[in-house]
Amino acid sequence: MMVMDETPEHGAGKGVPRLELSGISKRFPGCLANDGVDLTLWPGEIHALLGENGAGKSTLVKIIYGVLKADAGGLRWQGQPTTINSPFQARQLGIGMVFQHFSLFDSLTVAENVALGLDRAGSMAELRPRVREVGQRYGLELEPDRVVHDLSVGERQRVEIVRCLMQDPRLLIMDEPTSVLTPQEAERLFETLRRLAGEGCSILYISHKLEEIRALCDAATVMRGGRVVAACDPRRESAHGLARLMIGEDFATASRDGGVELGEARLVVGGLSAPAAVPHGMPIDDISFQVAAGEILGIAGVAGNGQNTLLSALSGERSTAPASAIRINGHDAAGLGPRERRRLGLAFVPEERLGHGSVPEMSLADNALLTGYEREGLLKTGQILFGRTRDFAQRIVQSFQVVGGGVAADAGSLSGGNLQKFIIGRELLQNPGLLVVAHPTWGVDAGAAAAIHQALLDLARQGAAILLVSQDLDELLQIADRIAVLSNGHLSQCFATAEVEVERIGLLMGGLGHAVQPDESRAV
Amino acid sequence: METLAAVLVTVIGAATPLLFAALGELVSEKSGVLNLGVEGMMLVGAVCAFAAALTTGSPAAGILAGAAAGMLTALLFGVLTLSLLANQVASGLALTIFGVGISALIGRDFVGTPLPRLPLLEIPGLSDLPVVGRLLFGHDVLVYLSIAAVPAVIWLLDRSRTGLILRAVGENHEAAHALGHSVIVVRYLAVMFGGAMAGLGGAYLSLAHTPMWAENMTAGRGWIALALVVFATWRPGRVLLGAYLFGGVTVAQLHVQGFGVDIPSQILSMLPYLATIAVLVAISADSVRVRLNAPASLGRIFHPDS
Numbered sequence: 159m160m161v162m163d164e165t166p167e168h169g170a171g172k173g174v175p176r177l178e179l180s181g182i183s184k185r186f187p188g189c190l191a192n193d194g195v196d197l198t199l200w201p202g203e204i205h206a207l208l209g210e211n212g213a214g215k216s217t218l219v220k221i222i223y224g225v226l227k228a229d230a231g232g233l234r235w236q237g238q239p240t241t242i243n244s245p246f247q248a249r250q251l252g253i254g255m256v257f258q259h260f261s262l263f264d265s266l267t268v269a270e271n272v273a274l275g276l277d278r279a280g281s282m283a284e285l286r287p288r289v290r291e292v293g294q295r296y297g298l299e300l301e302p303d304r305v306v307h308d309l310s311v312g313e314r315q316r317v318e319i320v321r322c323l324m325q326d327p328r329l330l331i332m333d334e335p336t337s338v339l340t341p342q343e344a345e346r347l348f349e350t351l352r353r354l355a356g357e358g359c360s361i362l363y364i365s366h367k368l369e370e371i372r373a374l375c376d377a378a379t380v381m382r383g384g385r386v387v388a389a390c391d392p393r394r395e396s397a398h399g400l401a402r403l404m405i406g407e408d409f410a411t412a413s414r415d416g417g418v419e420l421g422e423a424r425l426v427v428g429g430l431s432a433p434a435a436v437p438h439g440m441p442i443d444d445i446s447f448q449v450a451a452g453e454i455l456g457i458a459g460v461a462g463n464g465q466n467t468l469l470s471a472l473s474g475e476r477s478t479a480p481a482s483a484i485r486i487n488g489h490d491a492a493g494l495g496p497r498e499r500r501r502l503g504l505a506f507v508p509e510e511r512l513g514h515g516s517v518p519e520m521s522l523a524d525n526a527l528l529t530g531y532e533r534e535g536l537l538k539t540g541q542i543l544f545g546r547t548r549d550f551a552q553r554i555v556q557s558f559q560v561v562g563g564g565v566a567a568d569a570g571s572l573s574g575g576n577l578q579k580f581i582i583g584r585e586l587l588q589n590p591g592l593l594v595v596a597h598p599t600w601g602v603d604a605g606a607a608a609a610i611h612q613a614l615l616d617l618a619r620q621g622a623a624i625l626l627v628s629q630d631l632d633e634l635l636q637i638a639d640r641i642a643v644l645s646n647g648h649l650s651q652c653f654a655t656a657e658v659e660v661e662r663i664g665l666l667m668g669g670l671g672h673a674v675q676p677d678e679s680r681a682v
Numbered sequence: 683m684e685t686l687a688a689v690l691v692t693v694i695g696a697a698t699p700l701l702f703a704a705l706g707e708l709v710s711e712k713s714g715v716l717n718l719g720v721e722g723m724m725l726v727g728a729v730c731a732f733a734a735a736l737t738t739g740s741p742a743a744g745i746l747a748g749a750a751a752g753m754l755t756a757l758l759f760g761v762l763t764l765s766l767l768a769n770q771v772a773s774g775l776a777l778t779i780f781g782v783g784i785s786a787l788i789g790r791d792f793v794g795t796p797l798p799r800l801p802l803l804e805i806p807g808l809s810d811l812p813v814v815g816r817l818l819f820g821h822d823v824l825v826y827l828s829i830a831a832v833p834a835v836i837w838l839l840d841r842s843r844t845g846l847i848l849r850a851v852g853e854n855h856e857a858a859h860a861l862g863h864s865v866i867v868v869r870y871l872a873v874m875f876g877g878a879m880a881g882l883g884g885a886y887l888s889l890a891h892t893p894m895w896a897e898n899m900t901a902g903r904g905w906i907a908l909a910l911v912v913f914a915t916w917r918p919g920r921v922l923l924g925a926y927l928f929g930g931v932t933v934a935q936l937h938v939q940g941f942g943v944d945i946p947s948q949i950l951s952m953l954p955y956l957a958t959i960a961v962l963v964a965i966s967a968d969s970v971r972v973r974l975n976a977p978a979s980l981g982r983i984f985h986p987d988s
Contacts (some may be wrong), residue, residue, distance in 0.1 A: 208722040245862030261857035262848050274863050276848050305974065453701060665980070 174237040176201050176329055176360040177222070182231035191217040193384040204351060204529035206371040207394055208404055209381035210603035211574060215364050218381070219331050222362075223255045224248040228670045237326075246277060254322030255331040256315070262306050268317050269302035275321040292323050311460055312343040319350070320575070329360045336370060340460055341631065366404075366604065367632070368397035382525070383405050404477040405605050421451030423621035424503070424592040425472075426485040429494070430477050432471045442522040442647045449623040451591070454614065455652065456638030457627045460667055461588030465509075465596070467626055472594050472625070473506045474499040487591060491527050499653065500532065506583055509597045509627075512573060515581045517558045518570030522560075525569050526551035526584055533588040550587070556581035558613065575606030582610055586617055593617060596627045611637050618631050631663060645669045687816045691934055694825055695891050699724070699883035699900075699930030701828045703907035704914070704921045705835050706879025712732065712839060714852035714979035718774025719759055721904025722781020724869050727752035727881025729785040729887040731786070732792055732895045741800050744889050745824065745882070752881020753874045755781060760873040763867050770981050791894040800890040815865075823950060824886045831879070835918045845961030848872060855984045866986050873966035880904065906955075915961030916975045920965065928958045935985055 178201040184192040190212045199579040209215045220226040224242040242248050286302040293300045298316040336344040373394045380388040380403045388403045430445045442464040449455045470476045474496035484492040486502040508514040516525045527547045531537050536547045551565040562572045599607035643650040643666035650666050729749035735937025759777050762768040800822040809820035839845040850859045851868045915918035932952040
């Protein structure tokens with residue numbers, strides 16, 4: 159295959175576009191996911207696809223990859239009108255896709271996972287050296303015989319990418335690839351992508367991390383409500399300008415105002431150790447920190463480094479010993495259950511919205527009852543006071559602008575952002591003295607994320623202590639007063655956000671910051 | 683020595699139907715489909731095998747009919763759970779009840795009719811060797827088939843591309859679908875293989891173990907096969923071990939009862955279950971390995987358009 163154009167300028171590519179979409183429409187029951195979408199990709203171009211959750215990006219790439227069929231519209235591949243009916247056909251044309259939620263099989267080996275994405279895999283004995291060779295060529299080293307569930311998140315993504323690269327793709331689609339990577343891993347991914355683009359491969363890059371898009375991409379298409387609303391050169395736009403295009407209106411970015419008067423320590427953790435909460439989880443070892451009234455302490459780290467273990471120990475879902483390892487408002491709490499800890503003033507927002515933070519099949523009012531029954535007085539002699547419960551849920555919906563169906567709607571019917579606003583609102587309206595919140599804006603659109611950040615900052619300003627566990631370093635830098643990094647079950651020292659170097663945090667997240675215990679296996 | 687050999691031969695008789703049914707269920711579960719209708723499929727296989735062998739006079743026709751009938755029953759289950767998205771547990775239980783009923787209906791006129799036993803494959807010379815001859819040679823074709831099925835299933839699952847796709851579908855059906863593998867087709871094939879194997883297990887009962895038809899003649903073997911799959915942590919080699927262990931203890935406790943030992947017979951009847959559970963729990967104590975073998979999508983319904 160000839161490389162037609164080494165570095166095409168946006169919209170001015172010469173020769174034949176690699177992929178041309180015109181008027182793509184797709185309707186789902188109740189929503190028009192894609193409405194007349196046009197998109198042109200040139201050879202060697204890294205093209206960003208931007209948009210809020212629900213803007214129709216995922217639907218569009220699924221249509222390109224043959225997972226979904228468009229209701230209307232045409233597709234040209236290298237100038238030829240084509241219909242793509244299946245992922246097999248997409249792969250034969252030279253389209254590869256790295257999925258947002260990894261399409262890997264935990265119990266299978268790396269080589270087996272790669273084989274499942276190839277149409278003619280050959281024998282395993284032939285495949286292993288090819289996996290190594292392709293991995294080395296693009297800086298994605300992998301051990302073919304390791305079982306996927308033993309791999310770190312970054313390594314898993316390498317498996318996905320190698321699987322695509324094995325078939326010499328002409329177009330690589332990447333759906334939010336860096337949301338799970340450390341800054342260093344992300345930088346390394348960018349190098350791989352630039353090298354691929356240099357070889358003439360087109361890359362369609364979906365992300366909501368605007369700085370990243372500005373650094374990496376040559377062109378951007380912005381979608382909103384299923385339509386293309388703008389096409390631009392991201393290198394010439396500001397991040398705020400791109401965000402405005404995505405949301406369609408201006409919004410205020412929440413930020414710390416600093417100078418908060420710190421009160422007494424609300425949460426004191428000293429020498430907390432706990433075995434893994436789930437099989438294959440990460441145990442935590444000798445964790446110590448404290449959170450004072452009025453401050454937000456951020457805990458950074460790549461998922462799978464002990465966050466789940468720490469969170470379940472803090473929420474009270476698992477009790478630990480000694481009882482003094484966790485002190486809430488001056489009381490020994492490590493041996494107490496969630497209910498007793500709530501009585502001491504703890505509120506908790508878990509990572510998983512559906513199933514952990516809420517019961518999807520129950521109404522918002524019933525979900526409000528689940529954590530608010532005691533502090534809001536929603537029970538009387540064992541009976542539910544439905545009127546008060548509905549009022550409480552109604553107050554949450556109003557205060558936090560939760561859109562969708564009202565308090566009688568099932569929690570599972572809300573969009574991710576709205577449900578998250580509801581769950582955070584449910585805890586915040588109970589005026590907790592101490593809030594432990596995990597990944598509050600994961601998979602939430604920029605508008606809702608800004609509202610959630612503002613609510614957390616307001617709560618801290620009113621004198622609550624907040625522990626914020628997040629993978630999103632930008633979020634922590636934006637609203638946390640101090641940051642510590644959890645890596646391999648160990649917690650680093652705390653850094654004041656104002657003085658911290660991102661570089662150093664990134665190294666700690668990659669497990670390289672501990673001078674004492676450098677972890678070779680995670681070297682990036 | 684001759685008595686020992688005779689005992690061991692009856693062990694094979696007790697183990698073979700379990701081995702067939704459990705291997706079939708294992709393949710079905712590895713693809714992510716939990717079919718609790720094994721007992722029903724075995725019964726339908728048993729009665730159809732008996733009817734075909736009796737009316738045609740051909741044991742081969744009986745065996746084929748047993749496998750085909752089990753497969754058809756499983757196909758019914760497949761249509762319900764894979765195409766119509768019905769709940770797998772409820773459908774499986776219904777399939778067992780259905781199998782009990784329809785096999786009784788089909789077998790109405792056969793109750794008490796005798797049938798010559800499935801012929802033994804005598805190998806001149808070898809089968810006449812003392813002890814070893816009777817143990818290793820001179821069984822019927824189904825016994826050999828059931829043993830041969832163990833390495834065949836191991837090869838299918840661990841070595842072949844089909845098996846890789848089947849395991850992938852059972853592990854994470856959304857991902858398999860996204861990669862373009864046909865979840866529904868793979869599951870139909872696995873379920874039908876499971877049905878055919880259950881049917882063969884039933885055929886062994888009505889053609890060889892006790893060559894006759896009686897209502898409910900499987901007597902819970904389908905449920906034991908289901909339990910074996912779980913306790914064997916979805917590994918064919920362990921299914922073989924479990925089936926023979928269960929068969930062995932069943933026969934041994936019958937002999938103990940025969941000697942008139944002063945232990946209540948109910949306690950002795952429990953022994954096979956206790957022994958099988960104890961041994962298989964002991965070898966599957968490593969929870970990490972169990973997790974890796976257990977199909978993560980087991981029992982979950984796949985909606986292709988979500």
